[in-house]
Amino acid sequence: MRISFCCTGTPPEPWLSALRAALPQAQVELWSPGSPQADYAVVWAPPQQFLDEQSELKTIFTIGAGVDGLLKLQLPPQVALVRLEDAGMAVQMAEYVSHAVLRHFREFDAYESQARQGQWLQRRARRHADFPVGVLGLGVLGARVAQTLTQFDFPVNGWSRTAKVIEGVQCYADRNQLQQFLAATRILVCLLPLTDQTQGILNRDTLSRLLPGGYVINVARGAHLVDEDLIALLDIGQLAGATLDVFRTEPLPADHAFWTHPKIQITPHISARTLRKESVAQIVEKIMTLQRGESVAGFVNRQQGY
Numbered sequence: 397m398r399i400s401f402c403c404t405g406t407p408p409e410p411w412l413s414a415l416r417a418a419l420p421q422a423q424v425e426l427w428s429p430g431s432p433q434a435d436y437a438v439v440w441a442p443p444q445q446f447l448d449e450q451s452e453l454k455t456i457f458t459i460g461a462g463v464d465g466l467l468k469l470q471l472p473p474q475v476a477l478v479r480l481e482d483a484g485m486a487v488q489m490a491e492y493v494s495h496a497v498l499r500h501f502r503e504f505d506a507y508e509s510q511a512r513q514g515q516w517l518q519r520r521a522r523r524h525a526d527f528p529v530g531v532l533g534l535g536v537l538g539a540r541v542a543q544t545l546t547q548f549d550f551p552v553n554g555w556s557r558t559a560k561v562i563e564g565v566q567c568y569a570d571r572n573q574l575q576q577f578l579a580a581t582r583i584l585v586c587l588l589p590l591t592d593q594t595q596g597i598l599n600r601d602t603l604s605r606l607l608p609g610g611y612v613i614n615v616a617r618g619a620h621l622v623d624e625d626l627i628a629l630l631d632i633g634q635l636a637g638a639t640l641d642v643f644r645t646e647p648l649p650a651d652h653a654f655w656t657h658p659k660i661q662i663t664p665h666i667s668a669r670t671l672r673k674e675s676v677a678q679i680v681e682k683i684m685t686l687q688r689g690e691s692v693a694g695f696v697n698r699q700q701g702y
């Protein structure tokens with residue numbers, strides 16, 4: 397069995413060593429133009445040339461959860477795509493979103509600014525009931541985030557394509573329940589995959605439907621958000637703020653208005669990092685399962701786009 401590794405922006409050596417150690421029977425190689433045909437590939441943002449040349453691949457494993465970038469490329473028709481499922485990302489996402497929600501709810505920015513001015517002032521306590529959180533996308537990451545937030549006593553809503561049952565979470569499904577979901581939500585978290593159906597879903601219309609003083613947390617993909625609509629709603633006071641981890645162009649261009657907007661918090665796409673040990677273990681386990689002729693979870697439905 398031959399495995400080709402082609403992950404742009406990822407130092408390959410530690411990955412190659414880990415894959416070789418876990419699969420001593422396999423030939424694991426760093427791809428370069430003209431490399432021999434492989435059975436499996438481990439990729440992130442591969443060049444089109446890789447896919448054009450590696451025409452006999454059976455399965456491509458990505459070292460990320462989202463496959464929007466990969467699906468923009470021309471893939472060999474027969475190849476199956478398998479994405480990472482959790483692999484240590486769900487707890488990171490729960491940490492990140494909890495931090496953003498609590499920072500806003502407990503007004504930590506205001507307390508920080510007061511402290512810098514030597515001001516001792518206890519602000520009025522807020523009620524969880526007034527800050528219902530809504531999670532768009534109840535998959536591997538969204539479900540974990542929604543469940544975590546219930547532990548802080550926030551009312552939690554969730555929205556997905558197909559109906560879900562999650563303890564403590566009011567679940568909505570499909571486009572026809574989106575407005576109901578938004579109208580019941582004040583802090584909106586986006587954990588959807590980027591597809592034709594979800595592109596631009598955080599826009600003037602949807603964000604205006606949130607409870608007054610809405611707050612937006614986008615940890616999915618930059619293209620879910622219409623940047624200028626967010627800024628307009630923040631500037632007229634319809635929205636209270638936003639925490640953004642992902643952007644239409646990454647790195648976020650130096651002259652982008654988000655950098656300096658007083659109501660926007662920014663991080664450089666770090667809410668849930670790919671962890672090598674966990675990812676290699678998951679991919680190796682799946683390769684061994686496929687080699688036995690059995691099926692694995694995490695296959696991407698190319699028609700649905702995730």
Ligand code: NAP
Nearest residue numbers: 461462533534535536537556557558589593615616667668
């Ligand atoms: P997932 O398990 O595939 O979950 C996707 C969820 O979105 C599912 O609940 C799905 O509904 C729902 N969904 C998809 N299309 C929809 C639509 N048109 N309408 C309503 N709901 C829809 O994905 P995941 O592992 O949780 O990851 C989610 C996304 O997070 C990734 O695609 C990636 O873009 C992003 N991400 C970001 C970072 C970061 O560091 N910022 C890290 C990892 C991942 P069903 O359950 O009904 O199918």
Ligand code: GLV
Nearest residue numbers: 459460461462463
């Ligand atoms: C990161 O954004 C991922 O999709 O894993």
